[in-house]
Amino acid sequence: xxxxxxxxxxxxxxxxxxxxxxxxxxxxxxxxxxxxxxxxxxxxxxxxxxxxxxxxxxxxxxxxxxxxxxxxxxxxxxxxxxxxxxxxxxxxxxxxxxxxxxxxxxxxxxxxxxxxxxxxxxxxxxxxxxxxxxxxxxxxxxxxxxxxxxxxxxxxxxxxxxxxxxxxxxxxxxxxxxxxxxxxxxxxxxxxxxxxxxxxxxxxxxxxxxxxxxxxxxxxxxxxxxxxxxxxxxxxxxxxxxxxxxxxxxxxxxxxxxxxxxxxxxxxxxxxxxxxxxxxxxxxxxxxxxxxxxxxxxxxxxxxxxxxxxxxxxxxxxxxxxxxxxxxxxxxxxxxxxxxxxxxxxxxxxxxxxxxxxxxxxxxxxxxxxxxxxxxxxxxxxxxxxxxxxxxxxxxxxxxxxxxxxxxxxxxxxxxxxxxxxxxxxxxxxxxxxxxxxxxxxxxxxxxxxxxxxxxxxxxxxxxxxxxxxxxxxxxxxxxxxxxxxxxxxxxxxxxxxxxxxxxxxxxxxxxxxxxxxxxx
Amino acid sequence: xxxxxxxxxxxxxxxxxxxxxxxxxxxxxxxxxxxxxxxxxxxxxxxxxxxxxxxxxxxxxxxxxxxxxxxxxxxxxxxxxxxxxxxxxxxxxxxxxxxxxxxxxxxxxxxxxxxxxxxxxxxxxxxxxxxxxxxxxxxxxxxxxxxxxxxxxxxxxxxxxxxxxxxxxxxxxxxxxxxxxxxxxxxxxxxxxxxxxxxxxxxxxxxxxxxxxxxxxxxxxxxxxxxxxxxxxxxxxxxxxxxxxxxxxxxxxxxxxxxxx
Numbered sequence: 001x002x003x004x005x006x007x008x009x010x011x012x013x014x015x016x017x018x019x020x021x022x023x024x025x026x027x028x029x030x031x032x033x034x035x036x037x038x039x040x041x042x043x044x045x046x047x048x049x050x051x052x053x054x055x056x057x058x059x060x061x062x063x064x065x066x067x068x069x070x071x072x073x074x075x076x077x078x079x080x081x082x083x084x085x086x087x088x089x090x091x092x093x094x095x096x097x098x099x100x101x102x103x104x105x106x107x108x109x110x111x112x113x114x115x116x117x118x119x120x121x122x123x124x125x126x127x128x129x130x131x132x133x134x135x136x137x138x139x140x141x142x143x144x145x146x147x148x149x150x151x152x153x154x155x156x157x158x159x160x161x162x163x164x165x166x167x168x169x170x171x172x173x174x175x176x177x178x179x180x181x182x183x184x185x186x187x188x189x190x191x192x193x194x195x196x197x198x199x200x201x202x203x204x205x206x207x208x209x210x211x212x213x214x215x216x217x218x219x220x221x222x223x224x225x226x227x228x229x230x231x232x233x234x235x236x237x238x239x240x241x242x243x244x245x246x247x248x249x250x251x252x253x254x255x256x257x258x259x260x261x262x263x264x265x266x267x268x269x270x271x272x273x274x275x276x277x278x279x280x281x282x283x284x285x286x287x288x289x290x291x292x293x294x295x296x297x298x299x300x301x302x303x304x305x306x307x308x309x310x311x312x313x314x315x316x317x318x319x320x321x322x323x324x325x326x327x328x329x330x331x332x333x334x335x336x337x338x339x340x341x342x343x344x345x346x347x348x349x350x351x352x353x354x355x356x357x358x359x360x361x362x363x364x365x366x367x368x369x370x371x372x373x374x375x376x377x378x379x380x381x382x383x384x385x386x387x388x389x390x391x392x393x394x395x396x397x398x399x400x401x402x403x404x405x406x407x408x409x410x411x412x413x414x415x416x417x418x419x420x421x422x423x424x425x426x427x428x429x430x431x432x433x434x435x436x437x438x439x440x441x442x443x444x445x446x447x448x449x450x451x452x453x454x455x456x457x458x459x460x461x462x463x464x465x466x467x468x469x470x471x472x473x474x475x476x477x478x479x480x481x482x483x484x485x486x487x488x489x490x491x492x493x494x495x496x497x498x499x500x501x502x503x504x505x506x507x508x509x510x511x512x513x514x515x516x517x518x519x520x521x
Numbered sequence: 522x523x524x525x526x527x528x529x530x531x532x533x534x535x536x537x538x539x540x541x542x543x544x545x546x547x548x549x550x551x552x553x554x555x556x557x558x559x560x561x562x563x564x565x566x567x568x569x570x571x572x573x574x575x576x577x578x579x580x581x582x583x584x585x586x587x588x589x590x591x592x593x594x595x596x597x598x599x600x601x602x603x604x605x606x607x608x609x610x611x612x613x614x615x616x617x618x619x620x621x622x623x624x625x626x627x628x629x630x631x632x633x634x635x636x637x638x639x640x641x642x643x644x645x646x647x648x649x650x651x652x653x654x655x656x657x658x659x660x661x662x663x664x665x666x667x668x669x670x671x672x673x674x675x676x677x678x679x680x681x682x683x684x685x686x687x688x689x690x691x692x693x694x695x696x697x698x699x700x701x702x703x704x705x706x707x708x709x710x711x712x713x714x715x716x717x718x719x720x721x722x723x724x725x726x727x728x729x730x731x732x733x734x735x736x737x738x739x740x741x742x743x744x745x746x747x748x749x750x751x752x753x754x755x756x757x758x759x760x761x762x763x764x765x766x767x768x769x770x771x772x773x774x775x776x777x778x779x780x781x782x
Contacts, residue, residue, distance in 0.1 A: 113609070115607065116607065117607065118607075185551075364559070401550070401559060403550070405547050411612070412547070412548065412551050412552075412612075414547075414550070414551045416550055417550035417551055417554045417555070417559070418555075419554050419555055419558065419559065420555065426699070426702060426752075427698070427699060447725060448723055448724045448725050449697055449698060449699055450698060452698075467724065467725060468696060468697045468698060469694075469697065469723075469724035469725065470696070470724070471724055471725060471726065473725070482725070482726075485725070485726055490695075490696045491694070491695075491696030491697055492696075493696070511696075512696070
């Protein structure tokens, strides 16, 4: 009998993270299983111990210092009291989620000649079975034993020296680990890969730029598809009901020059619906055709069900909030949620379309939004309690210039540049609450300057966001009123998450080189 | 390999090579023009690099280190891991070759008289009331010691004639996209005291202000009765009736001479 009890206890400590647990994550609100918290991309915590009435007494519980410099963009996972996260230069670690004390630590020896465009960043892990998974800056995918941090497998996806890197958290679906590649600044050919979680064997690859003879290749002029870009550097979402993953893609290359790549340039700046088992394309929706402004569609798409309507929505970098029918990819609405000057009409499918005056020129053209977009890759959140979608936005316009540039493998390939348009006004940024049904802005909170923070919402009727000045802030989800803040000492470029251990709710945020957690006293 | 890389640190392997300058121009547009403007002529936030004088070191090796490692205490970031796509050592040398190719070989002698300009700065024009040069002067406005070499003549003239058009940049924080600007702020405290000054720094919950008597106030916004910001600079606009074109040229000559020493 004692032996049986012992075995039971041991088994519960080593509970496998099955695919069923990932699908039914709402039944384990104490755990945060995926980059966006659930397969729908909600970044919503059903926990409500921290709520409108007590959030004012929130205090720091523990802080973990990574020792890394550079942008700290991770979203931790928490499963059964263990926190798993990453840090710059492909660090990975597991901590006791109650104390912040490390269980294992890993740091990759990276080659000197990697070419990450925008910092030596990583956004987090995926978990499945007894492994966590990370994409690396030298374009490998790795699996670690959750208990020891031992490397179980490590496979090279592609030759990193051409400008390929992995920065997003992978997505675990069934027995697969799915990840998209970064490198749109180097004229790569983008792809999304799926690996066998047990062995690391690649099961499928979807090229986001179709090859010669494949449908969509005709949307590229001449040989331009070979350096077409269309990276896929943000984590997608998954619909168990249809077994589809929804994955957004980034800019065509060169980003600031359309000459030489005339056509729509599929599947750049597109939401892809792929069969999770095979990677076969079910449908696609391109937000910005033939983009010349670097408006990657790499924002987390969010699945929302309204009665019989199965929607997928995205606050896109080009300034429009899109609502699509996720059963077929048809556009239902596109509404500006910030300053937009590039579009003056809609195309035959109802998509906002570019005006002739929006193309970059040699002298430069003033266009809103700027290249950073009305939002960028920072995660939004959807709160089923308030029914609202929350996202950090930026009001900045740029002067877009263009110039011919030869492609050289592994070297930056922009076709000129964008520079901020100084019109005598400071750039502003706001946290906005959007009614996804109408696209209307319900409230906004003006930050002191634009924030790169992701957003979390909770069943406690709260929204959490960082700002560029170092504050971590809790807002009333219904009104946008700030209720509590804590100065972390560094601007935020990660997204918050929440979990519970031993019945106590925590909120966590990565800023600077530190991972902060907060609880009620 | 080691020998080659050490050598690369000691001199520009592409000095004077027009092909390298062209390659450097692409890199410059992508990585540098955001602040330093197209053509390296300076922007609202970065110095004009076509000037021969460089405030933080003038040799190619100085420039290499400034680009690769960034310049501490300024908005200049390191070439890797911050703004832009990041550059290899080879690409940094190409950028330096490009900057040299567009650099004005001999700076035009300012037509003004530097000695007269110094007299005006510390006398009739009253610049010194708010601005410091080499440790002398006021603290309310930016220290102008390095201004002559770090900004274009045109932008300095604009700052004197139309100071509100582009507010000067102040405190730069690593994780903020933009430096704090010299905005004007007026608050009324809980006690009813009105304070007008410039914003040293601000976030959503607090503000640090210096008033014209150089007193610093550290305030929490939720404890204020009112808080108003303005982008009309506290610096008066020096029109030609306040400062003749000749006096302006003298002051420019003085500011440029400061850095030349």
